Amino acid sequence: MTDENGGIVVEGVARSFGSVQAVNDVDFKAPPGEVTALIGPNGSGKTTLLLILASLLAPDKGTVRVAGFDPVAQPGEVRRRMGWMPDTLGVWDSLTASEVLKTMGALYGLGEADRSSRAEDLLGTVNLTEYAKQPARVLSRGQQQRLSLARALIHDPEVLLLDEPASGLDPGSRVELRSLLRSLAAAGKTVVVSSHVLSELDEIADRAVFVSRGRSVKSQTLDEAGSQTRRYYVRAEPMSELATALQSYGVRFETRGDSRREEFLIQLGSTAEASWLLRTLVLGDVVITAFAPAGGALEETYMSLDTDRR
Structure with missing residues (x-):
């Protein structure tokens, strides 16, 4: 079953790990064409929720739709449409930055010419062209973050999930990240950003969902916040x-x-x-x-x- 409205819709989702209730009764909406911020303290359930959206964890209860598909029943459909940037990259040390992106392109079914062209374009987008032939292990923390963003975009996804994307970035790169995410939203993509840097989110987000102790406690647009x-x-x-x-x-x-x-x-x-x-x-x-x-x-x-x- 698909949802013609697309985006992300989460209703009454819960997930526990043994006796620990990580997520409990979360409602969350992220429409296409907007950047939605996910805000909450450490341990509030943000990363668990993102893993559920990315089809990497199944909820104990509740419903989830990502680009109109159920991540539990239709994980392949969700993954084809989603770009996932975790808070740590996890690189293949022996591969160059270009090879990392080409390998990801191959995993998503892109042809050789398309993945080479896409990798070149994205390295330019994240200002890593000069490091294209450098092993990923020699990149700084900030450079690895930029490579991780390029990796999430390799298959031109409809939905983008970003967990602490500005971590390790210098001020100039943070400005470029804001501009890129706004342009992706303007192109109609659904963008979800989890971050502790609230001042940055003021410049990026259209709306925000606040979570605490595993629950969604408030949702508001930036106009309402202002x-x-x-x-x-x-x-x-x-x-x-x-x-x-x-x-x-x-x-x-x-x-x-x-x-x-x-x-x-x-x-x-x-x-x-x-x-x-x-x-x-x-x-x-x-x-x-x-x-x-x-x-x-x-x-x-x-x-x-x-x-x-x-």
Whole structure:
């Protein structure tokens, strides 16, 4: 049975390992044409869920559809349509970067000419062309991550699962990764990213699913995340005038920092409220030297949830 809507749909999924309940009653949707972030603390069940989606683990209960297919009953159909990038590469040490991709292409049934062309193009995409003939074992952690991404894309999958894809990448490579994932989503692919770097996900994701203790606890789009209550850091010269102005507008604040870098932490209900306050302060001749969110939109949601962060 197929689902004309494609993407990923998970309903009521659970999976245990002996007495340990790794995933318990997870609902998860990732539509085509979008990047969906999977967010949660260590031990929350994210990797187990990704393994279930990749058809590498069977759920104890619940239903899963990936590109319209059941990973348990139709694993071959799912694997043909899915690219999987685990958090560690696992390379064939004796193969070159190019040979790794060509071998994966062969496993997916690509002809010799197609896999050679595809490998060359992808090495260029992930900026590894100069390492094409280098053994994979000599690549740095970041270079291996880029090779792992190219490997996941070798068969041009409909669905892409990425577990901590930015791990080990330098700042420039992180920017390139964001651009690549956005372009893949724009091309209609379903992209799921699990990462601890929430500030990065603000720039990549269209929506997010938060998990804690094996359960999905919240789902929201980035637009919804951006319109929620957020904390802001504000500085002015002098700070005493800022304090007087905030008190007059009924805005509560906490003092943070020290005498060299004192700042106020405030909480506002929306970006519109933040815009109003900044404009009002400036028009009131308060010399604002800094006014910025204390964290990203997804970080605000994460911190507001009763997650097991300890």
